[in-house]
Amino acid sequence: MHVTPNTVPETAPGGINHTARDAPSGTSSGTAAAAPFGAEPASGSSTGTGHAAGALSHEARPLPAGRPINPEAVISVRGLRKSFGRKEILHGLDFDIPANSICGLLGRNGAGKTTALSILSGQDRATQGDVSVMGREPFEDIETASHLCFARENQKYPESFKAGHVLKSAPWFFESWDQDFAERLVRMFRLPVETKIQKLSRGQLSSVAIVVGLASRAPLTFFDEPYLGLDATARQLFYDVMLQDYLEYPRTIVMSTHLIDEAADLLEKVLVIDDGRILMDADADSARSAAFSLSGPAAAVGQLTEGRSVLHSRRIGGLSSVTLAGQPDAGLAAAAAEQHLEIGPVGLQDLVAAIGSRPTDTVGETAGTPKESR
Ligand SMILES: Nc1ncnc2c1ncn2[C@@H]1O[C@H](COP(=O)(O)OP(=O)(O)OP(=O)(O)O)[C@@H](O)[C@H]1O
Numbered sequence: 001m002h003v004t005p006n007t008v009p010e011t012a013p014g015g016i017n018h019t020a021r022d023a024p025s026g027t028s029s030g031t032a033a034a035a036p037f038g039a040e041p042a043s044g045s046s047t048g049t050g051h052a053a054g055a056l057s058h059e060a061r062p063l064p065a066g067r068p069i070n071p072e073a074v075i076s077v078r079g080l081r082k083s084f085g086r087k088e089i090l091h092g093l094d095f096d097i098p099a100n101s102i103c104g105l106l107g108r109n110g111a112g113k114t115t116a117l118s119i120l121s122g123q124d125r126a127t128q129g130d131v132s133v134m135g136r137e138p139f140e141d142i143e144t145a146s147h148l149c150f151a152r153e154n155q156k157y158p159e160s161f162k163a164g165h166v167l168k169s170a171p172w173f174f175e176s177w178d179q180d181f182a183e184r185l186v187r188m189f190r191l192p193v194e195t196k197i198q199k200l201s202r203g204q205l206s207s208v209a210i211v212v213g214l215a216s217r218a219p220l221t222f223f224d225e226p227y228l229g230l231d232a233t234a235r236q237l238f239y240d241v242m243l244q245d246y247l248e249y250p251r252t253i254v255m256s257t258h259l260i261d262e263a264a265d266l267l268e269k270v271l272v273i274d275d276g277r278i279l280m281d282a283d284a285d286s287a288r289s290a291a292f293s294l295s296g297p298a299a300a301v302g303q304l305t306e307g308r309s310v311l312h313s314r315r316i317g318g319l320s321s322v323t324l325a326g327q328p329d330a331g332l333a334a335a336a337a338e339q340h341l342e343i344g345p346v347g348l349q350d351l352v353a354a355i356g357s358r359p360t361d362t363v364g365e366t367a368g369t370p371k372e373s374r
Contacts, residue, residue, distance in 0.1 A: 151213030202229030
């Protein structure tokens with residue numbers, strides 16, 4: 001599919017109005033007000049109160065209070081709070097995301113991932129705190145918007161849009177858009193370009209978002225749960241193509257996901273968010289070694305874990321399996337061997353499930369983060 005742009009949508013990624021240029025054919029000016037790749041309108045906000053973030057491992061301590069925005073990081077956030085009406089959703093997030101990395105934003109339903117991504121992409125405003133994206137305050141900032149792509153399955157498009165129209169419009173919003181790559185992706189994901197967006201299945205809508213997110217080659221790309229409705233083959237295809245293209249065209253990719261084990265190998269940095277607080281902020285290798293499991297007869301497991309940071313425990317009959325923070329020390333390893341207990345690794349998915357299932361106010365404490373620092 002080759003596209004010759006000749007009409008102009010007035011709304012750009014992030015829902016921000018750009019000055020008119022030529023727009024793609026098939027894009028009616030009457031429908032241009034709906035942002036093809038951008039945001040919902042910014043929501044109202046109010047100030048609220050909350051608690052500072054906790055953290056899991058040694059690498060994952062909260063940034064010291066008062067530490068300024070990190071100018072080296074592509075994304076740097078300090079004390080980010082977001083309220084909807086009187087309800088505070090994000091309770092003071094502090095984190096940095098380095099340039100040219102793939103970062104996983106992980107967490108349970110309602111944790112605040114989409115809210116955070118909306119703020120980082122400039123589509124919503126923080127209630128409080130400092131947010132720096134590529135060195136700028138992102139909210140409705142045209143300069144920032146021109147370098148980022150927010151790919152999500154529930155993107156709003158003009159009513160008459162077909163999938164093909166989306167792809168025809170995209171080059172006008174993304175400087176580095178690769179049309180050949182987009183067309184290859186369309187074939188890979190079997191996207192019916194002549195079908196109206198409203199008629200697409202959920203998986204096909206995700207495919208549209210994936211095609212736009214990848215072919216945009218935006219220096220900063222956000223994928224918000226990019227796999228919704230996709231079958232296992234398409235998901236694997238997405239991970240493979242993303243990694244391959246990222247290696248060829250390094251950029252910063254932030255992906256929110258529940259399917260942690262599937263994506264774990266791609267991730268270089270992991271941010272776990274729960275109930276509006278950062279529970280873990282670590283490079284992926286540290287995260288993979290942030291915990292271990294100990295299993296065997298419940299009495300022996302209980303004896304060995306006494307006084308240690310147990311993140312999660314499960315008991316079936318006389319057997320028990322616990323997830324412990326950190327790595328086993330020599331004493332524990334020797335005692336476990338002596339009592340025929342099994343020590344094993346904990347996958348990222350299980351680790352996130354373990355820390356996410358704990359009451360928020362105890363996670364940092366049990367994981368060895370001093371209460372004073374939270
Ligand atoms: N515009 C809004 N007005 C009021 N509450 C909102 C609004 N947007 C989000 N919320 C609330 O904020 C909380 C976090 O929502 P968010 O969508 O950010 O979570 P999430 O981590 O992306 O969840 P999921 O994984 O289920 O998509 C939820 O309790 C949600 O109901």
